[in-house]
Amino acid sequence: xxxxxxxxxxxxxxxxxxxxxxxxxxHVLAEAQINLIAHEIVDASDFGIVHMLVDSPRRALDxxxxxxxxxxxxxxxxxxxxxxxxAFVEKILKPLAEARINIEYSYVCGVSPSGGVRIVLxxxxxxxxxxxLAASQPKDLSS
Numbered sequence: 001x002x003x004x005x006x007x008x009x010x011x012x013x014x015x016x017x018x019x020x021x022x023x024x025x026x027h028v029l030a031e032a033q034i035n036l037i038a039h040e041i042v043d044a045s046d047f048g049i050v051h052m053l054v055d056s057p058r059r060a061l062d063x064x065x066x067x068x069x070x071x072x073x074x075x076x077x078x079x080x081x082x083x084x085x086x087a088f089v090e091k092i093l094k095p096l097a098e099a100r101i102n103i104e105y106s107y108v109c110g111v112s113p114s115g116g117v118r119i120v121l122x123x124x125x126x127x128x129x130x131x132x133l134a135a136s137q138p139k140d141l142s143s
Contacts, residue, residue: 005133007126008078009057013050014070017043025050025069032063038109038120053078053109053120075126078109079133080116091136092119099132101125 015021022041029036035055042049054060057073064071081087096103102124109118123129 005077005079005130005137007075007130008053008120010074010076010120010122011052011054011057011060011064012072012074013052013064015048015050017046017048021048022050024067025064028063028067028069029054029060032059034060034063038107038118040105040107040120042105051105051107051120051122074122077121077123077126077129077133079119079121080112080114081119083111083115083117087117088119092121092133095132095136096121096123096129099128101129101132 013025015025026036037053037055039050039052042051052060061071061073079092081091093103104122104124106119106121109120112118121129
């Protein structure tokens with residue numbers, strides 16, 4: 001199984017850290033017929049940040065803003081690596097460290113059809129990060 005690296009758009013919503021706010025956000029997306037592919041919640045005391053991959057980032061941003069919630073979009077990297085011990089170290093961490101690319105955060109977003117693990121990375125230099133990761137991947141991009 002080979003790996004792959006690609007840029008994707010991540011939508012982030014900023015929510016008060018209180019019961020029902022995540023439910024409200026998910027209702028907003030469901031009512032707009034937007035499919036949630038992956039998410040991560042970061043707790044920041046009085047508020048939370050929900051990072052999401054969705055099937056239509058532009059429509060998601062519009063729907064979230066119409067609901068009166070703060071949101072933003074960012075380019076992140078989605079990397080598929082083999083589901084085996086050491087793959088994260090060898091295929092992601094080492095190449096980025098060697099290229100002096102800082103990882104701001106990461107989260108797993110699922111399994112690819114070929115059985116690899118999909119990982120989302122926010123790095124300080126998307127273009128250089130993508131290049132460093134692509135160089136560490138086998139040429140078979142069947143993910």
